[in-house]
Amino acid sequence: MKIQEDTIQQSYSNALKRKKDNSQSSCCPPQTQSQSCCPSSTTSELIEPISFGCMYLKSILMDYIEQGMTVIDLGSGAGHDLMIAAELVGPNGKAIGVDFTDDMIKEASENAQKNNLSNVTLVKANIRDIPLPDNSADVIISNCVINLALDKTQVFKEVFRLLKQGGIMIDADVIATEPLRREIKENPSLWCGCIGGALTKAEHEKILNEIGFTNVIIKLGEKDDVQFNVPELAIESGLILAQKPDE
Template sequence: MSENVEAVRAGVVTRYGELARAAQAGKQVIDCGSQELTGGCFGAAGYDDTTGLPDGALRASLGCGNPVAVADLQPGETVLDLGSGGGIDVLLSARRVGPTGKVYGLDATPEMIELARANAVEAGATNVEFLHGHIEDIPLPDAGVDVVISNCVINLSADKPRVLAEAFRVLKPGGRLGVSDVIADDGLQSTERAEAERLVGCTAGTLTEAEYRALLAEAGFTAYTITRTHSATGGLHSAIVRASTAAAPSGVTIRPMRESDAAQVLAIYQAGLDGGNASFETTAPDWQAFDAAKLPLHRHVAVDTAAGQVVGWIAVSAVSSRCVYAGVVEHSVYVHHGHAGRGIGLALLNALIQSTETEGIWTIQSGIFPENTASLRLHEKAGFRVVGTRHRIGRHHGRWRDVVFIERRSAVAGL
């Protein structure tokens, strides 16, 4: 952990400890100027209905929106609130998930934890638990949470990539992220941006929409949207960030491909080529060539969580450098032969469809040997159509082979 991150953490804990004590003393607390508070819809003003919530939770509300309203919480789900403060979003979430659900609130400030626990007791909420810790190091196991929410807290971290990576880690496959946060316009002068961040209370800086999207993709989220809700001040905006992880079969997680996966990825690749019906290629490339050919945002691996083993991968390449084809890619998908029949191939295809559509890619295409009937059926399930057959297009192991050309045209991207 860098000294800067530790210093920012210490400053946040000190500041919010003061605010928690003020709320406990019956004061209304804010962390920005009054104009920014109302204009940006900060604090309790961001909620439509706070009926029945303890006054202490309302007084300590320091958010910039209402993530609970957009998180689509369902009865029985497990929810984690990053930076839960006085507990307002935890209590609202607890109502939605009901007695069969569970809501965790995580906060680094002991005084806020104390305040939130008192508010939960007053509200009669028995399906909540408040944890003391940092949002960069979430004290929960992997893949145990259905939904992660947060209200104007990620901007307070000096290590935002780590926060989003941790959120991805604790989410189940198919899990959701619903965050209210403050974002900055592109092109702001550094001095203007810093002053606006100071006025709004974003002491560790804000992200632009493009920066936020890049970090979500890097963390492993395959679908994400950012919607501005209110203007705050000086080119800053409160916004809702929605994201989701790829759904996967039981015991499997889909995440971004890493360089450390190279040996396993290439071994699965070579095993597929050795089967004789995967590609005209006969030898998998080295990692340097593979890495150079594949687009970085759309390469995913399926990992068996029990063994920690890569059991499948999917990736795409650009079909042309011409701008007219910017939204067209060619994909490859391979599954370890020992894990066939688990639904891994379809999960990888669906993850690819999500990540490509999120980034505006409108067509995924590929060629498949007609003898590879399993692959043709798999792609049909994922919404691909057969365009036609190219007869005797190339020689493979001394004989001419036909190739069935397939594509999937997005119904949402490139319209």
């Protein structure tokens, strides 16, 4: 069965409504309710948006994001990591969220307003074709999104295009610890639940190296930060770091 992008959009629109009604989270499909998926994290004074991510990124973001930087969050959802990035870049920096689901864009805009973060911009776009200029971001972040993309190579090419020289990609995502079976890949519910589209570590390395990224580091199963682990389906959260070369 072919996975459709409008199915993914609808799934996340519904997931936001469900989470706001305080029931099941987005990236826990019915088949995998045993996983400890997407509990919300605690962050400073921020009024904290709902997280749909697969890893707590705050401490990693604090290591890489500095005042005055431009940060782009791919698949920013309700704005959980985007708000953290906006706080870290400060009033002279920019935090730009990109998402293709209307309800998520609206929710993240409202969350930026509630937090008085005037340095946040939301762009409604597909992450395979982002209407932002080349070489414009110091850091690109993404949390539990690229696995959902139908053409992941194209998304990583967009990341490369958008990053400034020396810029860093911080991508928390679901990683398959062995190649996924066809019936898992072709199940729309598992795809929308961040499982069916997961790449292996080796697949990530191949794509990123071929595009020209350097310093590619992929860490699986980061202890307390992991929000997603489904051993029976051979997937777990991972952190993918990569850099656009400096010259």
